[in-house]
Amino acid sequence: MNTQHVILGLLKKRSFTGYEMKNLFETVFSFFFDASFGTIYPALSKMEQLGYITKESIVQDKRPNKNVYTITPAGIKQFAEYMNSPVEKETVRSDFLMRMFFGEFAQEEASINWIKEAIASDSEDLEKLEAMKRSALAIPIGFSTKLIGLEIGIETTRARLKVLQESLLKLIDLTNPNMRQGDQQ
Amino acid sequence: MNTQHVILGLLKKRSFTGYEMKNLFETVFSFFFDASFGTIYPALSKMEQLGYITKESIVQDKRPNKNVYTITPAGIKQFAEYMNSPVEKETVRSDFLMRMFFGEFAQEEASINWIKEAIASDSEDLEKLEAMKRSALAIPIGFSTKLIGLEIGIETTRARLKVLQESLLKLIDLTNPNMRQGDQQ
DNA sequence: CCGTTCATGTAAGGCGTTACATGATTCC
DNA sequence: GGAATCATGTAACGCCTTACATGAACGG
CATH class of the missing domain: 1.10.10.10 (Winged helix-like DNA-binding domain superfamily/Winged helix DNA-binding domain)
Structure with a gap:
């Protein structure tokens, strides 16, 4: 393609x-x-x-x-x-995940910021995708394969966001071991 | 990158x-x-x-x-x-999702087969990712950003699989309106 | 015997990015 | 006044894919 x-x-x-x-x-x-x-x-x-x-x-x-x-x-x-023609394999190129892989070579603060940025960007994407789904469903023609892309977009972005949010908490806990729930700096 | x-x-x-x-x-x-x-x-x-x-x-x-x-x-x-350097935006190129988008120009059977192929391929990927996670966790070093890629891979693949399986059922229902649960051809 | 693993490379061509170049209109 | 929208294109360059080329050893 x-x-x-x-x-x-x-x-x-x-x-x-x-x-x-x-x-x-x-x-x-x-x-x-x-x-x-x-x-x-x-x-x-x-x-x-x-x-x-x-x-x-x-x-x-x-x-x-x-x-x-x-x-x-x-x-x-x-x-x-x-x-x-045969369907080609999907390709993904993620600079973000590469940096997570090389996380040991970055400052902890940098990793945390990259995750925060990723959460912000994924949240925006999710909103856009959900808006697109709403407008697609506003004209009801029943199920079409066109909706699959949208659904996959929405569900995979949600899944990513969940992992990112959990990972962020774990990382912050590691960086700031004395901070507990309710504490403020 | x-x-x-x-x-x-x-x-x-x-x-x-x-x-x-x-x-x-x-x-x-x-x-x-x-x-x-x-x-x-x-x-x-x-x-x-x-x-x-x-x-x-x-x-x-x-x-x-x-x-x-x-x-x-x-x-x-x-x-x-x-x-x-600034983190680059992730790029995805999916021939499969493009074909879903152009589904109206394909035979229904072709769309169904593409989805079945995607399910098979994603299932394989998921198994590989889960095996990788098991071996990563076998050496316990606590949380590392390296695990994020693995987790995102696993969770997004699961989310994709769910959407694909549901979509397949809907499509088969549309193609074969007389087939109901329990019926056999 | 056949497929896989180990192991490195070249050459041609296609594909894509980035920056450059231009410029009116319209919305805030 | 400034940003965004509408609208098209080129040129240089970098990156990547595909196919080609070679060949021993090992496991089943």
Whole structure:
């Protein structure tokens, strides 16, 4: 799976500009995919050359002109090939977990701060995902596989948060052995 | 965080060969990092050139010769710089979740099979992670941030599995509306 | 005998990031 | 007045994947 496949999937639904695609990547896809403008625009040019998509330039006033892309039969075929290929293994790259692994080489305070940051960031993510779920359920169409990504996002983020919060308490206890419940510095 | 930083972190603990590093990436790091030989060996050459590590060639009989790498003061400094840099955002790339998102463009049977495959793969991962946790706890040193990665791996995989199993039942229900509990085909 | 482990590397190509470049409009 | 939104692109560079290349020893 690469950016081209994802773009084709989006364009199967309707036509989009590169800018709109980036917005989707930052919201609905944020949990399992990302691509920057530096990836999207060159991909669109290449796909147009390859005949998978066509470009229509739309002149706007009060706004910059925009290019709207539409999938072609060749693009539809290409997307079908992707959907028939074996599913690739999920990859995760976590600088945070790497630092937890190398925790012995960091100052205790640094580790504690990294965990606090992770909790803050995961909490934000969780809120966003829950908001997305609410809006998805507001239009009731019954169950769709589209909800699976959202559900997995929500449940795994909750699980992470729980582990992080418990770990933070344990670490603080180790760093400050004299501090007990109710104590204040 | 890139492969060089991870290698430096490993070598802070003790010296390793490229081959041994790859084993670590496949086991203890598998949940949040990966690097293939095609990444590791060129990285080691470059790091030697840059003076971050030194190479010692060891001749073995009954086994291929090997190169054991050791960190230098320059490498230690480089690693410290990494540990002082801001933590990068975690990235996930999931072909499986993308296909769930594009589920409407796949045959229902294909979606069901992908979910079954995901359940099988996650179950295997969970067993491996739990085995790793057991061996980590067998040497009791109390709490260490190293356990956080393991815990997060275990708890998020459990959360994923739960969502997947529930989703599978819902999908099968939709596909086969006449099948009820207790029915057999 | 066959698969796995041990062990290292190269080469080509694809993919992606980051920074640079531009600029009007609209909301606070 | 300043930040965000709308909107597209290039260029350089770095990183990583995949396939290729080699080959002995050992366990089942």
